[in-house]
Amino acid sequence: MTLACASCPVRDSAACSVLTEEERNALAQAGRTRHLNRGEMLFAAGDQDTACATLVAGALKISSTDRDGNEQILALVHPSGFIGEMFAPFASHDVIALADSQLCTFARQDMERALNDYPALARALLRRSQEDLHATRSMLELTAHGSAEARLAALLHDFAQAASASPCHPADRFDLPLTRGEMANMLGLTIETVSRKLGELEEMGAIKRTGKRGIELIDPALLTVVSGRPAD
Amino acid sequence: MTLACASCPVRDSAACSVLTEEERNALAQAGRTRHLNRGEMLFAAGDQDTACATLVAGALKISSTDRDGNEQILALVHPSGFIGEMFAPFASHDVIALADSQLCTFARQDMERALNDYPALARALLRRSQEDLHATRSMLELTAHGSAEARLAALLHDFAQAASASPCHPADRFDLPLTRGEMANMLGLTIETVSRKLGELEEMGAIKRTGKRGIELIDPALLTVVSGRPAD
DNA sequence: CGCATACTTGACGTCATTCAAACCGTGTGG
């Protein structure tokens, strides 16, 4: 199935939004849409012919599995995000759908050609890559020095931002996009610790849990303080 | 002082190595060399007019400081490495010289122009950025799940690689480029823990310490096992 | 209803931190 850019929900925010209409159409010739069900894998660490892709809808996780079989989530990918190993000979991490997802994929060689043909695309991807780098470094900052509570508070804060439409105001009510287990292994904690700290955050009046996944932000400022991160 | 690319020690490995002789000369017009003494800062988090730079000699650290004044080293930069905030309005981290260093700096607007004029440069920087992203993610992997011992072993392994001329064989003798304190705050540990674990690694026969900074790899394989990372 | 999956809660152990003291190499001044 070829691409229907005209009706694409991320046509104005994805990397390809920097292209002219003409260029985009040309690129679209090489692309294919792909659907991934929750739990399905786009590619695995070690794969040699990894596709590149823009996420159109849904959510992905980038994760790695150590020798003991423990998974570690390294990053989440939201709609309009770009995935792809354009330079290394093989993928270093797994990419798996966290929810049913819609992708727009390109063969690696096509992507490489597009990078040569459309300099604006290379710049757009460079920008994204730098943003990803920042995000990853701020995770690193958190996991290296922060307590379990701080990590969880920061994660909740990030989710609140992602759940909100406006970029710099967190949503005051949202559903956790991850299970406890997924949060735990993203933060380098255990399920039990996540559960306990979530309870403590509720006790101290920062949040309120409704059901298993519903979160209401009672005191966003307190959450920010606990997280030890600079204010919004 | 303008640039002397002809005698540049990283002329074949830095980002600008993808340019033609002519393009490089044009870019060199905009560049300036700069010397930083150990401890001097290239720019600080929050700075608005950050320069871009290629490290020619020496070593830099990218670090951030939390509200309590604790520093956290997020990444090291080795010669031929590139630093620069080309897209965000201000720097998010400090960049400080770990050793006396030689840089080749460019004003941000000049760099932006070069990015437009030389598509190959944008691709080269994209590639670097992706590599940095991988490196940061593998640090993240380590600090999230790994024990103090594993983190230290991995760091030593990385140093051994960096100290060696050949890319995929670690040097069997090298000097630690960082103090205990710097290692500690890179790994999210305390000085004491680093010191103790270093002792334990020596006891178990993985390494031998000579003086305060000299390290000899007795059993590199053991080190890799302890680090929990995939083999070379 | 029965079973599975996700989550919560408690008791206990382990490992890194904290606090405190000693150690060592180096430079400075008497």
Added chain:
DNA sequence: CCACACGGTTTGAATGACGTCAAGTATGCG
């Protein structure tokens, strides 16, 4: 030359945070 102070490092003992193990509580689905 020695005394001394200083930064970086090592070592020890006690505390505390998070992990582990194990039991118990929803919630959903056949």
